[in-house]
Amino acid sequence: xxxxxxxxxxxxxxxxxxxxxxxxxxxxxxxxxxxxxxxxxxxxxxxxxxxxxxxxxxxxxxxxxxxxxxxxxxxxxxxxxxxxxxxxxxxxxxxxxxxxxxxxxxxxxxxxxxxxxxxxxxxxxxxxxxxxxxxxxxxxxxxxxxxxxxxxxxxxxxxxxxxxxxxxxxxxxxxxxxxxxxxxxxxxxxxxxxxxxxxxxxxxxxxxxxxxxxxxxxxxxxxxxxxxxxxxxxx
Numbered sequence: 001x002x003x004x005x006x007x008x009x010x011x012x013x014x015x016x017x018x019x020x021x022x023x024x025x026x027x028x029x030x031x032x033x034x035x036x037x038x039x040x041x042x043x044x045x046x047x048x049x050x051x052x053x054x055x056x057x058x059x060x061x062x063x064x065x066x067x068x069x070x071x072x073x074x075x076x077x078x079x080x081x082x083x084x085x086x087x088x089x090x091x092x093x094x095x096x097x098x099x100x101x102x103x104x105x106x107x108x109x110x111x112x113x114x115x116x117x118x119x120x121x122x123x124x125x126x127x128x129x130x131x132x133x134x135x136x137x138x139x140x141x142x143x144x145x146x147x148x149x150x151x152x153x154x155x156x157x158x159x160x161x162x163x164x165x166x167x168x169x170x171x172x173x174x175x176x177x178x179x180x181x182x183x184x185x186x187x188x189x190x191x192x193x194x195x196x197x198x199x200x201x202x203x204x205x206x207x208x209x210x211x212x213x214x215x216x217x218x219x220x221x222x223x224x225x226x227x228x229x230x231x232x233x234x235x
Contacts, residue, residue: 003050004032005167022164029167082164088173091156098149103232105142110225112138114218121214187234194227 012025032053039049116131123130165173198220205216 002168004036004053005029007054008032009166081158082166083159083169084166085169088165088169091159094152094156098153099233099235101145101149103229105145106232107225107229108138108142109135110221110228112136114221114225117214117218117221184234187230191227191230191234194223194230198223198227 008025008029012021015021035056036049036053039052040046044052112131112135116128116135119127119131119134121127201219201223202213202216205212205219
């Protein structure tokens with residue numbers, strides 16, 4: 001199959017990287033791959049399947065004429081950017097940091113609220129003041145993380161528009177995604193379990209002694225904070 005991908009890359013190398021041509025290339029690759037797999041299922045060898053696929057789809061010039069596309073670049077048709085491994089690795093690294101910062105920001109806010117409940121119960125009015133200060137500090141830190149992440153996201157705004165990604169890089173990303181799925185499933189499951197169990201701290205505190213309700217509520221908030229962090233970071 002790699003031979004077919006390389007053949008297709010060479011056929012389209014001289015053509016402009018416009019959205020129309022790149023869509024055509026992707027559609028053609030999907031059709032050739034389907035035909036290749038069909039031939040392999042019929043018992044054809046690797047070389048036989050590749051030879052048949054390439055011969056059936058003819059010459060690129062004939063295909064261009066059928067589609068009404070000329071090799072000369074049309075200046076009115078904007079070329080879309082191509083992205084490679086450096087841009088992809090930079091984006092994936094940003095996404096990991098983004099998930100970490102946003103997850104920590106939300107966790108800080110919920111932890112600040114839990115601390116406020118505990119301090120208010122333990123120290124009364126003075127504890128409430130200290131707890132409010134701690135909550136505002138945690139909110140300020142969280143907002144700083146959100147803003148920083150948002151500013152950093154601007155450098156990848158171009159990915160919201162059309163772009164071209166080579167087939168081999170796309171395939172590599174899909175393999176990495178599949179490899180990550182068990183971790184994602186575990187994090188998602190653990191987050192759901194924590195959400196379901198979050199009232200347990202409050203219920204347990206109320207069952208033991210009603211005066212411990214504040215501690216139970218704080219425990220519930222912290223459990224929810226853990227779940228939210230897992231959702232955001234893994235997602």
